[in-house]
Amino acid sequence: MKYRASRSPLTWLGGLLALYLAVPLIAFLIRLAQPGDRGFDTPGLWPALWTSIESATIATALVCLFGIPMARWLARSRGPVARAVGGLVLLPIALPPVMSGLVLIYLVGPYSRLGELFNGGLTESVAGVVIAQTFVAGPFLIIAARTAFQGVDPALEDLAASLGHRPAARFWLVTMRIAAPGIRAGLLLTWLRAIGEYGATVLLAYHPYTLPVFTYVQFSSTGIPTTQAPTALALGVAIVVLIVAEIRLPRLLAGRGGRVDATAAATGASGSGPQPVEPVRVSMNLDVVVGGFRLVVAHEAASHRIAILGPSGAGKSMTLRAIAGFLGPDAGEVRFNSDVMTRVTVEARHLGYVPQGHTLFPGRSVWQQVVFATDADPSLAGWWLRTLRLDGLAGRLPGQLSGGQKQRVALARALARAPRLLLLDEPFSALDAPVREELRRELRRLQREAGLSTVLVTHDPEEAALLADEILVVADGRLLQAGPRAEVFARPASPQVARLLGIPNLIPATVAAPGLLALDAPTDAASEAPGLRIAAGTGSLPAGTAVLWTVRPDHVTIAPLAAGRPWDEIADHYPCVVDDVADIGTLTTLTVRLPGDQELRVRTTDQVAVAPGDACLVRLPPADITAWPAAPDSATGPAGSLALAAGTEGAGASLGPPTRRS
């Protein structure tokens, strides 16, 4: 059913309030239109208006100067002091304005210390009016600006740091820019509240008259008729200010800006690609606690392409952030080649950082994003836009891009400064398969030809295998295994690492005898079936040891049952029942069940003529089976120390990356 806003009760309720707010103003305007003395010639009217405008503007400027830093501090600070200060600065809103005036008399009145210091000049003067207005109106800006600052993702300032910007530039270019609409609203409220201030002003600075004080004096002396002029002026000023506040210069310029960006990008697109840079090998010895989470990772990389792999919440991003320098020197030592970076600021590390979630700067066009780094090279930026198929989008704002386009912009931005080291936090997660493939290929080419050094955080073992020579497997803030890619994939240190590497077919069994594993018997008590026994290397493990074993799905072959020949007469063949067959054109993935009711994944490029429910045989080559003792899931020992590759020395290597043989 089509939703009709006009019939919504909420719309009606809102409409009633709007009517209530508008009717008195309309009634006043009708009255104003009638003939009679409205008081526009009353002496003192125009000076009162000027005093109001002048004092409200000065008060707003003062509130802006002191209130913005205060609001930012409140937005960023936790703890009792910040809460207490936050409450205190809002008190003037809760206090009736007359009481505010009284409170101020104790501070700046003629008989107070300050008052005497200024010879009573802080009352009965424009200064007094400003003091009263600042006190009463200041909290409005603080509330609005604090909320605006709280809405700014701190990751954006980090990102700006990674692009070479120092703290003051980060605040101005990122935080202030994003918080600007909220701050503008706060300034507007402050000014309007200040110009309308009566209660505190009348006690602290009765003279010179502000417009509200003048109006009340008129009302008391001559009655309603001559108060029409000041009321009309106040209304006029408010309307003009509200209209001016609606004019957004950046928005007016946006159309032109988009064309400028497109032209700049087109000029840059003819630029040349990246030049070779010196490879960077990252070493780290991290021990840091963030929000109760402890990360302990020590590793000295032997290559300049590493991947950090692990489950969600393992500490992968935190490791990357420590390498970038976001966690500060207390996180532990970080070295780029032989350079100790521990005390080098983020902005001086010359990084390319692609954060998780394709963080783009709000309100900046694609072109402005890619040339945002202090040392961005426009011609390289243009080249990257073209290479990442973003040309034509240079004038677009982040809200006008798809998730995948945003990710590519983030990548182009990091690369447009020819970084010394590229840090990638799940950079391809929002891309469709063809674009992901293409970008991976492009990155591999860069790694190869330009010597680009990368640290990649990923969940995806295949991506890690493609883009890294060295793999760090992290879980619960600890390094489970680290080493050359082939070694880690060939000899996962534990079943947990094997799982994280995406190695399927982790099946529990028991060492029945040397070279023989017994699959656990069915748990069904009524079943008499013994557990299946399979030939596999068991190393020096004694009989009775519980193990987990695995075999690569593409190393298993499936065959029909041979008529008249018992399966146990055929070497390395075992009976199974087909559970599922998934044919995706070039590849067929089968799930079968072994007699111990264990699931086994089989992958083949051959045509297989089986269907769910069919009984058949699988061949499990003993040399392709790897087994570990089942218990040491938390093992952190050296790579391969727990892996017992069956058969030959090289057998374990057959595990390889999980989905490809390459």
Ligand SMILES: Nc1ncnc2c1ncn2[C@@H]1O[C@H](COP(=O)(O)OP(=O)(O)OP(=O)(O)O)[C@@H](O)[C@H]1O
């Ligand atoms: N600023 C923080 N304050 C408190 N805890 C944090 C903070 N940053 C991260 N953590 C915690 O530290 C742990 C590791 O976080 P991290 O972002 O490194 O995980 P991850 O391995 O990258 O996970 P994912 O793959 O889901 O991004 C998590 O439990 C997270 O909740």
